[in-house]
Amino acid sequence: MNKPTAPDCCPAPSAAPDLRPVEGRGADEELAVLAKAIGHPARIQILRLLTHRTACVCGDIVDELPLAQSTVSQHLKVLKEAGLVRGEVDGPRVCYCLEPRALRRLRVLVAGL
Amino acid sequence: MNKPTAPDCCPAPSAAPDLRPVEGRGADEELAVLAKAIGHPARIQILRLLTHRTACVCGDIVDELPLAQSTVSQHLKVLKEAGLVRGEVDGPRVCYCLEPRALRRLRVLVAGL
DNA sequence: ACGAGGTATCGTTCATCTACGATGAACAAA
DNA sequence: TTTGTTCATCGTAGATGAACGATACCTCGT
Numbered sequence: 001m002n003k004p005t006a007p008d009c010c011p012a013p014s015a016a017p018d019l020r021p022v023e024g025r026g027a028d029e030e031l032a033v034l035a036k037a038i039g040h041p042a043r044i045q046i047l048r049l050l051t052h053r054t055a056c057v058c059g060d061i062v063d064e065l066p067l068a069q070s071t072v073s074q075h076l077k078v079l080k081e082a083g084l085v086r087g088e089v090d091g092p093r094v095c096y097c098l099e100p101r102a103l104r105r106l107r108v109l110v111a112g113l
Numbered sequence: 114m115n116k117p118t119a120p121d122c123c124p125a126p127s128a129a130p131d132l133r134p135v136e137g138r139g140a141d142e143e144l145a146v147l148a149k150a151i152g153h154p155a156r157i158q159i160l161r162l163l164t165h166r167t168a169c170v171c172g173d174i175v176d177e178l179p180l181a182q183s184t185v186s187q188h189l190k191v192l193k194e195a196g197l198v199r200g201e202v203d204g205p206r207v208c209y210c211l212e213p214r215a216l217r218r219l220r221v222l223v224a225g226l
Numbered sequence: 227a228c229g230a231g232g233t234a235t236c237g238t239t240c241a242t243c244t245a246c247g248a249t250g251a252a253c254a255a256a
Numbered sequence: 257t258t259t260g261t262t263c264a265t266c267g268t269a270g271a272t273g274a275a276c277g278a279t280a281c282c283t284c285g286t
Contacts, residue, residue: 028157036152038226040244041138041145047226048136059262071245073264078243092253092262103226110223113151113160113216153274172232184275186234191273205232205283 018105022112031109034102037082042067043075047098050085056095131218135225144222147215150195155180156188160197160211169201169208 021027038044042065049057049064062072076096079085083102087094134140151157159174175185189209192198196215200207 023161025154028154028161031157032152032154035148035157039145039149039152041141042244044141044144044148044226048141051226062263067244068246069263070247070265074244077264087263089252089263092260094263106226107220107223110220113157113164113219155274175232180274181276182233183235183277187274190234200233202233202283205230207233 016101018101018108020105022108027109027112030105033082034084034106034109037078037084038106040075040078042072043079046072046075046079047084050096050098056088056097058090058093058095061096129214131214131221133218135221140222140225143218146195147197147219147222150191150197151219153188153191155185156192159185159188159192163198163209163211169210171203171206171208174209 020030038047045065046061049061059069061076062069065072067075076085076087080087084099084106085096086099087096089095133143151160155178158178162170162174162177172182174189175182178185180188189198189200193200197212197219198209199212200209202208
């Protein structure tokens, strides 16, 4: 019944197929939002950090980037609003993890170009 | 020896393998540039126009988009600077075509996330 | 050389992005 | 309750982006 600091977010990969269209106005807008979200090196670096460390990091991201804490928080917000990342509160800290569905969606949309 | 209006740009697909790295600082920057370039619905629409019509269009792009000619020209410039598109002068008009290598590179980099 | 059509560039305006420090809110431990 | 830690938000300043009209630039016919 212990509740260690180890967070338990980053849930099931959930390999459900994606039935949304790859073209059309909606897809264009969707791809534009996703692409703009990863259109900054810092945000790409954040995504890589989250992929490599399977576990969700939180403030460690700040330590890894040459940016102020508030700036990193902004970037995380952008990624979160794009749906690429999710944050779960784990005590005083926040655990961020990738949203594999969004990443897959991005790959599909880019492949559709 | 005839030189019809049909443009002869959009050259060989050239399936040479890409040996550049998928990660690291350089790749991050590269992906950020490419992603930012497609981070706007109008530019995605332009890319789709260029893929669907095999032939290179030029000012027809302006007719397809609800934007001023100068704005479309700006978007084309962004795509060109990102390496996603190339423009060749064909008489009084300019023929734009996709750069398949850049598109492939983008796919690879996104897949590497 | 000249005019006409097709593009690119310039200059401007308004909005969004990026970065920071400072402040605020939430929570755990004392 | 108070304190310290962690993260989000606010406010700001400078840079970049997006859109347009106007204008300059080419290239081809005449």
